[in-house]
Amino acid sequence: MNDIARVAGVSLATVDRVLNARPGVRSVTIEKVNKAIAELGYVRDTAAANLARKRLYRLLFIIPETANEFIVALEAEIATQGAQLVHQRTTLERLSVPPFDSQAIVDALDALDPETTDGVAVIGVETPSVRDAVKRTRAKGIAVVALVSDLPSSERDHFVGIDNIAAGRTAAQLMGRFIRRPGRILVITGSRLARDHLERRKGFDALMSEEFPQLDVVASIEGRDDPDLIRQMLPEIFAAYPDLCGIYSSAAGNPGLIRYLEDTGPHDELCVVAHELTPASRAALQAGTFDAIINQDTGHIVRSATRLLRATVDRVPFDQTQERIRIDIYLKENLPHQGGHT
C-alpha cells in the first residue's frame, strides 16, 4: 500500500479510500490509484486489515433442542471448533429452540441484533413465517445460511448440507443392489415438516421404482426422530410384513431401530441402510446390523457454515468445491477411525 501511494503520488489514506470504495475521492484520483495497483500486482493482506479493524466475526447457530445423536454431534462440533476459532477472531454461539417449531425459530431470528451478531446458521422448518423471518434477518444486515435442511424460498445466503433427493437415491441404489430377492421395504421417516426428510423419501421411492421394480416400498412410518417411539412401532410392522427384506432409516432415532433388530435378530436376510454416522450407527454397522450408512460430515458442515458466513460478511468469494457437503457412503470397511486431537 505504501508503494501504491508513492507510485500514484497520493497518501495512504487515499489509497485506502479507493481500495475500500469509500466515498469522497475524485475519479481522476481513483484512476491514478487503480493504475498503480495494476502496475504493482498488489494483493491485499486480509490479516493486517482485520488486525487494524479489530474485526470480530460473531456467529450464531440456531439448533433444535433434541437429544438425537446427529444434533448432539453437531453441537459438539460447534463447541470444539468454536474453541479453535478464537485464533481467527471468530466466536461461535449456540441457541437451542424447540424442535419442529417454526414460531420459536422466528422469535429467535427476530431477536437478533446486527450490533452483536454478524451471521447466523439455522436448521429450520420451511414455513412461510420462517421464510419471512429469514428475509428480515438478512435485511437487518445479518448473514444467514440454512443448515442441513434447505430454505430456498427464504433467499438465505447459502445452504450447507447435502442434496437430500440424491441421498435418498443413493440409499435406494445401494439397497437395491445389495438385496438379492424380491420383497418389501420399509422406510422410516422423521417429520413431514422437515424438508430434508421429505426429499430423501422422494429420491428413494423414485429410484426404487425406476430400477428395482421387484422391490416394493410399503407405507413408511413416521418416527419423529424418537428412538422409543420407533422401537414401539416396529413389532407391528414386522407382523404385518413378515417378508420385509429392507429398511431405509431416513431420519434420526436409529437407536430404537437398532434395539429392535438386536432384540429380535439376527436378521440375515434383511438389508438396512440408515442415515448419519454416530456412535450407535457405527456400532451397528460394525456388528452387521446395518449394511450401509449415508452420512453428512458434521465437522465439514460446521466449518463450511463458518467459512460461508464469514465470506458473506466480508463480501468475498469462496471455493464452491470446498463447500460442497458430500453424501458419504460408509460400509464397515471404510469407516474412519474414531479420532481426537493434535
Next chain:
Amino acid sequence: MNDIARVAGVSLATVDRVLNARPGVRSVTIEKVNKAIAELGYVRDTAAANLARKRLYRLLFIIPETANEFIVALEAEIATQGAQLVHQRTTLERLSVPPFDSQAIVDALDALDPETTDGVAVIGVETPSVRDAVKRTRAKGIAVVALVSDLPSSERDHFVGIDNIAAGRTAAQLMGRFIRRPGRILVITGSRLARDHLERRKGFDALMSEEFPQLDVVASIEGRDDPDLIRQMLPEIFAAYPDLCGIYSSAAGNPGLIRYLEDTGPHDELCVVAHELTPASRAALQAGTFDAIINQDTGHIVRSATRLLRATVDRVPFDQTQERIRIDIYLKENLPHQGGHT
C-alpha cells in the same frame, strides 16, 4: 501483551521472550509473566505475529511426471489453491520428477534449501534411499509430508492420503455384494514399487477370500498406470477368462479400461470398481460402464498437506479429524456436481 507487561511489571520485550521461550530471562521473571498470562486468559494473535514476522510459508509439492488423470487433477488443485493462498502468506510450488524413480526424488529432496523452502509434500516410492533423503530433509529443518503413498519408515512428519488397505477392502466388499453369481475377478494394479497399489491389492484379496469365497481373484495385471498398455492387455485376459464377473481397477490408467469395455460392451454381467474420480471415470460411472468408484479427494489432499506443513513449521497442533482423508465411495447417485468458483 501490553496488559501482560503491565500486570507483570515488565516490558513488552520480556513478555515476548517468555511467550516464545527465548533464552535469557530469569526464572523469577518467567514466573511473574506466566502468572499474568494465566490471570488474563491471554490468547495469542497469530495474524499479528505473522504480520510482524513477515512470515512466508514456501511449500513445494514433488509430483511424478505422468499424464494420468489423478496426478493431473492433483496438479490442478495445487495451482488453483496456490493462487488462493497468497492471501495467507503461503506459496505452493510444484516440481515434477520422473515417475517411479527413487533417485530423482532423492536428488530433488537433497537440492532443497531451508532458506528458500519451508516444507515439502512428496509422492514417493518407498526405497531406502528415499527414506534417507527424507530424513536428511527433515534434519535440514524442512517439514516433510508423504502424499498419497505413505513413507512410514522415513519418519516423515505426516501422511496425507487414505488407508489403502481399507480402500482395497472397501472395493472388495462392494464388489462382492454387487455380484450375484460365482465367478472370477481381475485386478489391475499399477506398479510393484508403489506402496499404495500394493496395499489396495492386499486389502482387496484379504476381504474377498474372507467373505466371498465363491469369487475367485485371478492373477492381476500390472498396467503401470498406462491406458494404452492396459487397453492392449485386456483382450488376452478376457480370452483366457471368459466368465469374468468383476474387475477391480486399483491404480490409474482407467481410460484404457473404459475404451476396452466400451469397444466390446455392453457387459451387463460385469461389475467394475475403479479408483479415483476423474472426468473419464465419472463418465464411465454415469454410463453404467463402472459400478462404483473409490476416491480420495484431491482438493482435500492439497489443503490438508498445506495445513499440516504449516502446522509443522509453526509447531502448533492441528485437527486430526479434519486432516483424515476419507475413502469416498461414489455411485452414480451421489456423484458431486461438477463445480467451479465463487
Next chain:
DNA sequence: TTGAAAGCGATACCAG
C-alpha cells in the same frame, strides 16, 4: 477531496 499520524498485536534489533 486529501493528508498526517496514531494505533491494531506482535517481533526484533540495539542499548544498557
Next chain:
DNA sequence: CTGGTATCGCTTTCAA
C-alpha cells in the same frame, strides 16, 4: 538479563 523503539500492512480519526 531487561527495556525501548521501529516496524509489519492496513484502518481510522482529525485536520487541512
